[in-house]
Amino acid sequence: PHQRSTYDFFMPQAMREDIQKKLYATQLVVPSTALPNIGEWYTLSPLDTSNKKNPTSFGYPSWLYKAYNARVAHYFALRRLEGFGLSSQLPLQKMNEWRKIRHPHIVSLHEAFTTRNFNDNSLVFVYDYYPCSKTLQEHYFPAGRYKSVVVSEDVLWSYISQITAALKMIHSHNLAARCIELSKIIVDNSRIRLAACGILDVTRFGLDNKPMQQLQQEDLFKFGSVMFALASGGTIPLPNDAAKARDLLNPKLSEKLKDTIVWLISPPRSLSEPKTLEEFASTIALQLCDYIQTAGLDNDEKGRILKMEVENGRIARLTMKLNAVLERGDLGLVKDWSEVGERYHLKLFRDYVFHRVDADGNPDLSIGHMISCLNKLDAGTEEHIQLITRDSETLIITTYREVRALLNRAFNELVKHSKNGAPGSQ
Amino acid sequence: PHQRSTYDFFMPQAMREDIQKKLYATQLVVPSTALPNIGEWYTLSPLDTSNKKNPTSFGYPSWLYKAYNARVAHYFALRRLEGFGLSSQLPLQKMNEWRKIRHPHIVSLHEAFTTRNFNDNSLVFVYDYYPCSKTLQEHYFPAGRYKSVVVSEDVLWSYISQITAALKMIHSHNLAARCIELSKIIVDNSRIRLAACGILDVTRFGLDNKPMQQLQQEDLFKFGSVMFALASGGTIPLPNDAAKARDLLNPKLSEKLKDTIVWLISPPRSLSEPKTLEEFASTIALQLCDYIQTAGLDNDEKGRILKMEVENGRIARLTMKLNAVLERGDLGLVKDWSEVGERYHLKLFRDYVFHRVDADGNPDLSIGHMISCLNKLDAGTEEHIQLITRDSETLIITTYREVRALLNRAFNELVKHSKNGAPGSQ
Ligand SMILES: Nc1ncnc2c1ncn2[C@@H]1O[C@H](COP(=O)(O)OP(=O)(O)OP(=O)(O)O)[C@@H](O)[C@H]1O
Ligand SMILES: Nc1ncnc2c1ncn2[C@@H]1O[C@H](COP(=O)(O)OP(=O)(O)OP(=O)(O)O)[C@@H](O)[C@H]1O
Ligand SMILES: [Mg+2]
Ligand SMILES: [Mg+2]
Numbered sequence: 001p002h003q004r005s006t007y008d009f010f011m012p013q014a015m016r017e018d019i020q021k022k023l024y025a026t027q028l029v030v031p032s033t034a035l036p037n038i039g040e041w042y043t044l045s046p047l048d049t050s051n052k053k054n055p056t057s058f059g060y061p062s063w064l065y066k067a068y069n070a071r072v073a074h075y076f077a078l079r080r081l082e083g084f085g086l087s088s089q090l091p092l093q094k095m096n097e098w099r100k101i102r103h104p105h106i107v108s109l110h111e112a113f114t115t116r117n118f119n120d121n122s123l124v125f126v127y128d129y130y131p132c133s134k135t136l137q138e139h140y141f142p143a144g145r146y147k148s149v150v151v152s153e154d155v156l157w158s159y160i161s162q163i164t165a166a167l168k169m170i171h172s173h174n175l176a177a178r179c180i181e182l183s184k185i186i187v188d189n190s191r192i193r194l195a196a197c198g199i200l201d202v203t204r205f206g207l208d209n210k211p212m213q214q215l216q217q218e219d220l221f222k223f224g225s226v227m228f229a230l231a232s233g234g235t236i237p238l239p240n241d242a243a244k245a246r247d248l249l250n251p252k253l254s255e256k257l258k259d260t261i262v263w264l265i266s267p268p269r270s271l272s273e274p275k276t277l278e279e280f281a282s283t284i285a286l287q288l289c290d291y292i293q294t295a296g297l298d299n300d301e302k303g304r305i306l307k308m309e310v311e312n313g314r315i316a317r318l319t320m321k322l323n324a325v326l327e328r329g330d331l332g333l334v335k336d337w338s339e340v341g342e343r344y345h346l347k348l349f350r351d352y353v354f355h356r357v358d359a360d361g362n363p364d365l366s367i368g369h370m371i372s373c374l375n376k377l378d379a380g381t382e383e384h385i386q387l388i389t390r391d392s393e394t395l396i397i398t399t400y401r402e403v404r405a406l407l408n409r410a411f412n413e414l415v416k417h418s419k420n421g422a423p424g425s426q
Numbered sequence: 427p428h429q430r431s432t433y434d435f436f437m438p439q440a441m442r443e444d445i446q447k448k449l450y451a452t453q454l455v456v457p458s459t460a461l462p463n464i465g466e467w468y469t470l471s472p473l474d475t476s477n478k479k480n481p482t483s484f485g486y487p488s489w490l491y492k493a494y495n496a497r498v499a500h501y502f503a504l505r506r507l508e509g510f511g512l513s514s515q516l517p518l519q520k521m522n523e524w525r526k527i528r529h530p531h532i533v534s535l536h537e538a539f540t541t542r543n544f545n546d547n548s549l550v551f552v553y554d555y556y557p558c559s560k561t562l563q564e565h566y567f568p569a570g571r572y573k574s575v576v577v578s579e580d581v582l583w584s585y586i587s588q589i590t591a592a593l594k595m596i597h598s599h600n601l602a603a604r605c606i607e608l609s610k611i612i613v614d615n616s617r618i619r620l621a622a623c624g625i626l627d628v629t630r631f632g633l634d635n636k637p638m639q640q641l642q643q644e645d646l647f648k649f650g651s652v653m654f655a656l657a658s659g660g661t662i663p664l665p666n667d668a669a670k671a672r673d674l675l676n677p678k679l680s681e682k683l684k685d686t687i688v689w690l691i692s693p694p695r696s697l698s699e700p701k702t703l704e705e706f707a708s709t710i711a712l713q714l715c716d717y718i719q720t721a722g723l724d725n726d727e728k729g730r731i732l733k734m735e736v737e738n739g740r741i742a743r744l745t746m747k748l749n750a751v752l753e754r755g756d757l758g759l760v761k762d763w764s765e766v767g768e769r770y771h772l773k774l775f776r777d778y779v780f781h782r783v784d785a786d787g788n789p790d791l792s793i794g795h796m797i798s799c800l801n802k803l804d805a806g807t808e809e810h811i812q813l814i815t816r817d818s819e820t821l822i823i824t825t826y827r828e829v830r831a832l833l834n835r836a837f838n839e840l841v842k843h844s845k846n847g848a849p850g851s852q
C-alpha cells in the first residue's frame with residue numbers, strides 16, 4: 001500500500017482554500033447604489049468583469065448580477081436583458097421545461113420575469129450562482145492575451161464528454177441549448193456548465209420558426225465550433241470547409257479527436273439524414289467511459305473528505321443551539337429566562353466547556369477539551385460531569401445525556417415562541 | 427427558486443448516519459485469537475458473513491479479513507486463498523499491471539504475498555477496504571430468501587454503465603477482469619465495484635493459455651450473466667440459447683435493455699469478428715451520458731455539503747472562540763473582564779447573531795441569519811451592523827471587520843493568560 005500523507009487526515013489545503021475563496025466571494029457585496037432591489041431580490045452586485053454593452057449573444061445587451069433571495073436565503077445569478085419588454089407570456093412557454101432540467105453540466109434556470117426597476121424594460125433570468133466561475137473565453141483567452149492557447153487532449157475530451165452529457169439531457173427533453181459559445185460556458189476547476197440556456201427561446205421567439213430538430217443540429221455545430229476554438233488556439237475563425245478546419249487543429253492532437261471535432265462542424269450527409277446527438281455519443285463511447293472514471297474518482301475523494309469533516313458539523317450545530325439559549329434575557333412572560341430554571345444548568349455547562357481554568361485560575365483553552373465535551377453532548381453519553389456554580393457554593397452532578405435533554409427542551413421552548421418554528425424550516 | 431429546508435444547511439441525516447456507521451464498522455475489531463498477525467498486518471477480523479469453505483470463485487477456498495496496516499495507519503481488506511502455495515514469482519507477473527489501476531468501479535489491488543502464518547500455504551491479496559459493503563449476491567439474494575427480486579430499469583442501467591466503465595479501463599490496460607460474478611461485486615448505496623480482480627490471473631496461471639482477447643470476450647459474457655441474473659429474478663439458470671434467455675427477463679424492462687443483455691450473453695457473430703468492449707459501449711452511449719449525469723449530481727451534492735462543512739468548521743471555531751470570551755467573569759486583575767471594555771461589543775454582537783427577535787419580541791431562530799453573520803465575521807467584511815445595548819438606549823454602528831478584530835484581541839488576551847498558549851497547540 002502507498003504511504004499515507006497528511007492529505008489522508010485533513011481536507012487538502014487547496015480544496016479548503018478553494019471553498020473558502022468561494023464562500024468569501026458569495027458573501028462579498030460590492031456596494032452599488034445604482035442597482036435596485038426587485039421584489040424578493042436584494043443586494044444586487046455586478047458579476048460582469050467587463051463593462052461593455054455586448055448584444056452579441058442574445059441580440060440585447062445583457063448584464064449579470066449576483067443577488068440575494070430573501071425568501072429562500074440563498075444567492076442566485078440574475079441575467080438581465082436590457083431593453084427587452086414582453087407584451088405577452090407566450091415567449092416564456094419553454095421556461096416550464098427548462099425549470100425541470102437539473103444537470104451537473106447545465107446551470108439550472110429557475111424563473112424569468114420582467115421588471116421596470118432598472119428604469120427600462122428588462123427581462124431577468126434567474127440561474128444558480130457559482131461563485132468564482134470564469135467563462136471558457138476568460139479562462140483560455142483573457143482580454144489582451146493573444147498568445148495562442150494549448151488545451152491538452154485529455155481536457156478537450158473531458159469537455160466533450162461533459163457537453164455531450166448535457167446535450168443528451170436537453171435534446172431528450174425536446175429542447176435545444178441554442179447558446180453554446182465560449183463566453184456562455186462557465187468553468188470551475190475541471191467542471192464546465194452551459195450557462196445561458198433558455199434565453200434565446202425567449203428572445204428569438206416568433207422570429208425564426210426553425211423546427212426543434214434543426215435547432216438541435218445547430219447545437220452540434222456550435223458545440224463543434226467551441227471545440228474547434230479550444231483545439232486550434234482560438235485566434236483563427238472557423239473556415240467554412242471542414243477539411244480546412246481540420247488542418248488548423250493543434251497537430252499534436254490524436255486523429256480520433258480531430259475526427260470528432262470535424263464531425264461536429266460538418267454538414268449532415270444529407271437533409272434526410274440529420275446528425276443526432278445519439279449518433280455522436282456512440283462514436284465517443286470510450287471517452288464517455290473515461291469521463292465516468294474521472295467523475296467517480298472525484299466523487300470518492302469528496303466522500304473520503306466528508307467522512308473526515310463529519311465532526312465539525314455537529315459541533316457547529318450544538319454551539320449555535322447553546323448560544324441561542326444562553327444569556328437571552330426575558331422570554332415571553334419569563335423574566336431572565338436564560339438564567340432561571342433548568343437553563344441555569346446549561347449556563348454552568350457552558351462554563352465547564354468553554355471557561356475552564358487551570359489550578360492557578362488561568363484560562364485553559366484546550367480545543368481538545370471543548371470538542372470532546374461537545375461530542376459527548378451530541379452522543380448524550382451517561383458519563384458524569386460536575387458543574388460548579390459561579391459562587392463555587394454548589395456542586396451539581398449530572399450526565400451529558402441529561403444536559404442534552406435540557407438543551408433540547410430549552411431550544412424547543414424558543415422554537416415554540418418563534419413565529420417561524422424550527423430553524424431552516426422556512 | 428425552490429424553498430430551502432434544513433437540509434440546505436447541514437449534511438443530510440441519512441448521509442451523516444451512513445458515514446458514522448462506516449466509521450464505527452472500521453474501528454470495530456472482532457477479537458479473534460485464531461487469526462495471526464502477518465508482518466505489518468494487524469488485528470485481522472473476518473469479513474465473511476458465512477463460514478462456509480467455498481472454492482467456487484477461485485478454485486481454492488477464500489477468506490476475507492479486515493486488517494490494519496501499521497506502516498500506513500490504514501485498514502485494508504485481505505483476501506486469503508487457503509492452501510495455495512507459490513513456487514515461483516512468475517504467476518504474480520500481472521500484479522504490477524493491476525497495481526496501476528485506480529478506478530471508481532474497481533476495488534484497488536495493492537499487492538499479493540504468500541504466508542505460512544495461518545499454518546498452511548496461503549496466498550494473500552491486499553485490496554482497499556470498504557466498510558459495510560455487501561456483495562450484489564447478499565444485497566439482492568440474501569440466503570434463505572427465495573422470493574424473486576425486481577431490480578428497476580434505472581438501477582440496471584446504472585450497473586451496466588459502471589461495469590462498462592470498469593471494463594474499459596481493464597481491457598485498455600490489456601487485462602481481463604475474469605472474476606465477474608454476483609458474489610464478487612460489492613455495492614454501497616448505488617455504487618458498485620468489481621471486488622476480486624487479479625486473483626484468477628494468479629490461480630489459473632499456466633493452466634489455460636487463453637489469449638487475452640478471449641478472456642476479454644469472456645468478461646463480456648460474464649458481465650451479461652450477472653445482468654441476466656439481476657434482470658430475471660436470479661433464480662433461473664442462464665439458458666444456452668440467448669433468445670430463450672430473453673424471454674426470461676423481467677417483461678417490464680425496455681426492449682433496449684433486453685437487447686443489451688442479450689448482446690452480452692450471445693456468442694460473437696463469427697470467430698473472426700470478436701465482440702469488443704468498444705462495440706458494446708457505443709451501443710449504450712446515451713445511457714453512459716445518463717450515468718455521467720447521475721455521477722455529476724452526486725458530485726455536486728457532495729461538493730455542496732463539503733462547502734457547508736467548511737462553513738461549519740469555521741463556525742465551530744468562531745463560536746468556540748466567542749464562547750471562550752463571553753461571560754467569563756474576572757480575568758487576572760480585571761473584574762468582570764467579559765463585560766467591560768470593548769468585550770461588551772462582542773456581547774452585543776452575540777445578541778445580534780443569536781438572540782434576534784421579531785417585531786413582536788418573539789425569538790427569530792433563522793439559522794440562515796446565524797450562519798451568514800458568522801461567515802461575514804470570519805471574512806471580516808466591511809458591511810455595517812448596528813448593535814443595540816440591552817437597555818435599547820445606545821446604538822453602536824460597527825463593521826464585521828471591526829468585530830473580528832475585537833474578538834481576536836479578546837481571545838489573544840485569554841491566550842496570553844493561559845499556561846498552554848494557543849488552543850490546539852498541545
Ligand atoms: N451562473 C453564474 N454564476 C456565477 N458566475 C457566473 C454565472 N454565469 C456566468 N458567470 C460569470 O459572470 C461573468 C459575466 O458573464 P457573461 O456571460 O456576461 O460573460 P461576458 O464575458 O460578460 O459576456 P457578454 O459580453 O456576452 O456579456 C463571467 O465571469 C462568468 O464567468
Ligand atoms: N474490499 C472489501 N472491503 C470490505 N468488504 C468487502 C470487500 N470485498 C468484499 N467485502 C465483503 O466481505 C464479505 C465477504 O466477501 P466474499 O467475496 O468472500 O463473499 P462470500 O459471499 O463469502 O463469497 P465466497 O463464498 O466466494 O467467499 C461480503 O459481505 C462482501 O460484501
Ligand atoms: Mg456580460
Ligand atoms: Mg467469502
